[in-house]
Amino acid sequence: MQTNCLKQGETMFVNVNAHPGSQPKALGQLGELSRARVILSEFKYNKGTEIFGEAEAADYIYQVIDGAVRTHKLLSDGRRQIGAFHLAGDIFGLENGTAHRFTAEAIVDTTVRLMKRCSLEHVAETDALVALDLLNMTTSNLRHAEDHMLLLGRKTSLERVAAFLLEMDRRLTAAGVMALPMSRRDIADYLGLTLETVSRALSHLHGMGILGFLGQTQRQIVLLDRVRLAELDL
């Protein structure tokens, strides 16, 4: 059952909790994937650098150890759509074909754990529980994409920003403060808006007393009224 990708004695620790939209961040939490012994190593990417490109061979899958990653698609004239943000604990770059469908970049200095893809495939062919784990991770990505289609197709700018804040609140709030790793432009490209519209929506929510900016930075946000914020996201 061992594959040619295996290096002796190494084990992959994987969070079942695969992706955007999932809560706990504890690393090392084991899914069934931990039963697959596979090549595993850590790597660091500096802020702004590409981890893999769209249509590149998908040789590895990745787990964020520390930092944040954005995955996007581009149109030929440069318009960009960010599909997801990946925070500590999240797995990304999981493809079923052989090529990546997004470009992935580090938003801030980021450490990732990576795993040779072919190992997983071979293990999954014979181990139904590993395959089910992959299915669960893919399904959680799918659920996120489905919800995001509704947002992109039908929500107003204020609703989109409210939804974004609630998502990030769920995924990265520590000690009541949300320290956003991404810029207004990244948020805009995630929400299908311009950075000016995002900025105006945040200012508006600030003016309504729904959120506060912490200290001297605009990326540290405190949610002051989650109930009213949730009411804004239909």
Added chain:
Amino acid sequence: MQTNCLKQGETMFVNVNAHPGSQPKALGQLGELSRARVILSEFKYNKGTEIFGEAEAADYIYQVIDGAVRTHKLLSDGRRQIGAFHLAGDIFGLENGTAHRFTAEAIVDTTVRLMKRCSLEHVAETDALVALDLLNMTTSNLRHAEDHMLLLGRKTSLERVAAFLLEMDRRLTAAGVMALPMSRRDIADYLGLTLETVSRALSHLHGMGILGFLGQTQRQIVLLDRVRLAELDL
């Protein structure tokens, strides 16, 4: 390995080719899922009727035998986003959790084959190849959703309509004619536009000589210049 959902002697025939974006429509093409013997029956739904509702228990998965199905999500005030159209051969209603994430409705009179969900789950737990089949179907849904996010977030109305026509051309053109089962409103709710904008875009393409309407109906479309159409979808 038999499950409690099994009825003696019945077999599910499944198209590996699960979903929107896949080409061949031959029914009965076997995936590994055909190895799983499961409850199977056919059912007819009249035009406009609901097949299942969002958040309902997902007791079955479905395959379109004949007809067409739309799956959508609603906002509380009635705004609608159609996630996908399902044509002959497509499988839909496959969920990983226990509840449907979309409402499914028959667009025209439609025949579906259905399969008890719990069977599949039990089989997948022990059969890696069945699990991989489910993974492949889920991945093809995911790919479609990812492409659609780019369309909804960043494309212009003309680009969206061009992309829609190219998708439908790929999926349902017979004898050079595309017989669309869905209304302008359905197309609009799929593309994140209004029905008027869709109508204007189609008229515009007609005026450009890129498409023609067949006979006395607006739902029979002939693509006259696929190259120029493709150039309009960045």
Added chain:
DNA sequence: CGGAGACCTTGATACAGATCAAAGCCTCAT
């Protein structure tokens, strides 16, 4: 510590697509 460059906010204006409106067309049931 200081200054260059990136990031963010805010204001003015433009415009793509939404909304409102009306008329024609097709479908289908009687």
Added chain:
DNA sequence: ATGAGGCTTTGATCTGTATCAAGGTCTCCG
């Protein structure tokens, strides 16, 4: 066949968000 009701087109107008523009603020490197 025929007419009622739904679907589609087309036109006029409105509006939310994009675009253009400018100034302020933060960061971080030297």
